[in-house]
Amino acid sequence: MFTVAGSALALRAPLRRPPAEVENDLCMTQEEFRSFYEQTSGPLWRYLARAGRSEDLADDLLQESYYRILRVGFRGESEAHRKNYLFRVATNLLRDHFRSPKSSEKSLTVEPVAEEVAQHRVEVQKDVGQAMEKLKLRDRQLLWLAHVEGLSHNEVAEVLGVKAASVRLMVFRARKRLAELLRDEGYVSEVTT
Amino acid sequence: MSEKRCNLERAVLSAERTRKWSDDLRRHLESCPDCTDALMVERFLASENTAASTASRLPTADQVWWRADLRHRREMTRRAQLPIRVLEKAAQLAGVAAAGVGLAWSAPTLLDWLGALAPTQMTTPDVTLSATTALWLALGTGVVLSLILAGLETLWAED
Known part of the structure; x- marks a missing residue:
């Protein structure tokens, strides 16, 4: 019985190093971190930039997310588990940012880069401005995690901190809302198999 | 729907x-x-x-690591210095409080002494006047002390 309870706990609780080490060092070696970062930074930045609607915000929250992971020392049972935890940290940071009274409606910023990339960003801004912009933060997060990251409903629930049973319906509704917005833009004509 | x-x-x-x-x-x-x-x-x-x-314009893993490491070290230093800062603030508060109490306690004697130094042709403040002045002085000291404490509290909170 004790073993069963222990196993159940291990599924949910983060695996950490002993507190003494946590206090003195970051909880990952630089080599471990490099490997983890290479695998997760791209998807995380895109998630933050699209769900948060700001590339500057994505830059800041990316750094903060990794800092928290390094400080807390979450090891996880697998790379996927650790990645989901990282996305959960980022999700909470996004939520806190938009809850904060100081946060304003930030728009995507165009940096001085090569012309074609800048042009591309302007197009991206247009899309985001017209469809994603109108969605709630939670809807953007849900759809990104379910469609782009391909997380299961249970994983989405874990990342967003909601009940797994309600994720299915939440995704369905968010998808309907985005589809409606896209149809308003005439995006529907592009859907062909 | x-x-x-x-x-x-x-x-x-x-x-x-x-x-x-x-x-x-x-x-x-x-x-x-x-x-x-x-x-x-x-x-x-x-x-x-x-x-x-x-x-996307990602920083390198080493850049992120370096910033995190630097921040972590700063936080550790800050945490290590916390007891010292607390003691410093406590000492400052104790010093200000002792000075205020001492000033309020010795105010009547001080006023009498100042009165004795005054030229003889001037009217020497009587006992009632000295007591009133001492009271105002003590009240003023209390207000100043409160302001100082409030200022220190603000500084402390910022830390």
Whole structure:
């Protein structure tokens, strides 16, 4: 019985190093971190930039997310588990940012880069401005995690901190809302198999 | 809004991701608005993902590590210095409090002494006047002391 309870706990609780080490060092070696970062930074930045609607915000929250992971020392049972935890940290940071009274409606910023990339960003801004912009933060997060990251409903629930049973319906509704917005833009004509 | 999900939705999304469309699925798509929505959203978000990949400007792992390490060291230093800072603040508060109490305690004596130094042709303040002045002086000291304490409290809170 004790073993069963222990196993159940291990599924949910983060695996950490002993507190003494946590206090003195970051909880990952630089080599471990490099490997983890290479695998997760791209998807995380895109998630933050699209769900948060700001590339500057994505830059800041990316750094903060990794800092928290390094400080807390979450090891996880697998790379996927650790990645989901990282996305959960980022999700909470996004939520806190938009809850904060100081946060304003930030728009995507165009940096001085090569012309074609800048042009591309302007197009991206247009899309985001017209469809994603109108969605709630939670809807953007849900759809990104379910469609782009391909997380299961249970994983989405874990990342967003909601009940797994309600994720299915939440995704369905968010998808309907985005589809409606896209149809308003005439995006529907592009859907062909 | 219908909230009954189509059973083939997962198959549609899978077909889109693998680019393997069966004729049945194609036919189904033409008659199922939920699957049409799912496919449209899937494609839109995939294009968003591609666009974001182009726009991304990630720092290197070493840069992120270095910043995190620097911040962690600063926090550790700050934490280590906390007891010293607390003692410093306590000593400052104790010093200010002792000075205030001492000043208030010795105010009547001080005023008498100042009165004795005054020229003889001037009216020497009587005992009632000295007591009143001492009272005002003590009150003033109390106010000043409160202001100083409030200032220190603010500084402390900022720390």
